[in-house]
Amino acid sequence: MAELILHHYPESPFSEKVRAILGAKGLPWRSLQVSMVMPRPATIALTGGYRRIPVLQVGADVYCDTALIAEYLDHMGSGPSLFPAGNRLAAQTLARWVDTELFWAAVTLRFLPENMGGFFADPASAQAFAEDRANFAQGAQVRRPPVDEAKARYARFLAEMEAQLGDGRPYLFGAEWSVADFAVYHMLWFIHAGGGMADWLASRAHISAWMDRMRAFGQHGGEDIEADEALAIAREADPLAIDLTSDLPGIPPGTTVDVAPVDYGVMPSRGTLLHCDTDSIVIRREHALTGAVNVHFPRHGFGVKRGD
Ligand SMILES: N[C@@H](CCC(=O)N[C@@H](CS)C(=O)NCC(=O)O)C(=O)O
Structure with a gap:
């Protein structure tokens, strides 16, 4: 191949x-x-x-x-399928929600001044990015939520996720990963790459352990x-x-x-x-x-x- x-x-x-x-x-x-x-x-x-x-x-x-x-x-x-037979619908549906609704909340959160953490090398890069994304946004049909709404959406999601992992399961739907784990992982990776919201994860032990497990997969360049x-x-x-x-x-x-x-x-x-x-x-x-x-x-x- x-x-x-x-x-x-x-x-x-x-x-x-x-x-x-x-x-x-x-x-x-x-x-x-x-x-x-x-x-x-x-x-x-x-x-x-x-x-x-x-x-x-x-x-x-x-x-x-x-x-x-x-x-x-x-x-x-x-390794196991990303689409486990018994959870395929739930995994796909969660992944789609995360990749759209949670993504737009994540964009709001990632670009908060206190959470930017060196995203741009210099002001010129920030300017070039803003101009490029203004072009990219032409014709878009999405809504980026304001900060309070984005924080509430994310807090509720984390609370539900922490509870779901609370029985000690290693992945969202049990013993094996699904596409939903990878969708949720990349969104949390993005939100927390800036470091300004570290306490949101530190206070949630099950998510933190899950995040360490998922992050290791992303290390293979x-x-x-x-x-x-x-x-x-x-x-x-x-x-x-x-x-x-x-x-x-x-x-x-x-x-x-x-x-x-x-x-x-x-x-x-x-x-x-x-x-x-x-x-x-x-x-x-x-x-x-x-x-x-x-x-x-x-x-x-x-x-x-x-x-x-
Ligand atoms: N639903 C798409 C979303 C892809 C997406 O939004 N990618 C972002 C980067 S993470 C993007 O293309 N941003 C504009 C750009 O990089 O030109 C997917 O799953 O691949």
Whole structure:
């Protein structure tokens, strides 16, 4: 199998989710570190427009969004499934809530002045970040809660989590991890990376122990790879053969489409539709830097429109 190449940056919480999954499953990976702000020429050449981070490149196939990346990686490496049969619905639903509702509270909390903890190297980086994210926010349909609401949401979540772990179980749903553990982990990792809210964890013994266990998974780094090498790997590989099917009324496989997140970072990827069902959307793209590639998206949280 082609190498797993993660396009990511160190401060990115959703990247930390995937880094921890890779570590937990003992999977070797290559680390393509992108800038925290645009431009990201190699990554965008591969995705065709989708700009959220991380993305996982495997040869000439590119997997967007950590929900889909988790499903892709679940079949690899060692250890139990991320989607345990008896708790799949609960784990997926919790992960989706954490990745959206808790995420926006986490953004409010992480950027509190007392919790910033060196996020920006200097004022120029802070300015560049603010400008970049103003672009990123165009067309977004999300609500970032004010501080009091974000704190209340987080406090309630931690109280429920501490109680859930209170019987001594190592993971949220029992003896084995699920995708929910990794979703919750990356959000707590993000909120607490600044250090200004350390007492929120220190006062909760079960969560602190769980956090130590999860944090260890994120310590297994990938071997660095430069963008040029990743692009050459894409050019030299053949994209996977995909089952040509579409459940979209009036949009059969072969149609030029735009695929984009429905909530934020709504910059679309344009390509030829190969596949769309309740699980995933796949488009085929051609670019001089990448050759032919398949770009995969989860269906949940993404929309498809005919391209012009
Ligand atoms: N639902 C997406 C969310 C990804 C996301 O929001 N990533 C953040 C970084 S952690 C992002 O892309 N921010 C804007 C940027 O880096 O350009 C996923 O699970 O991958």
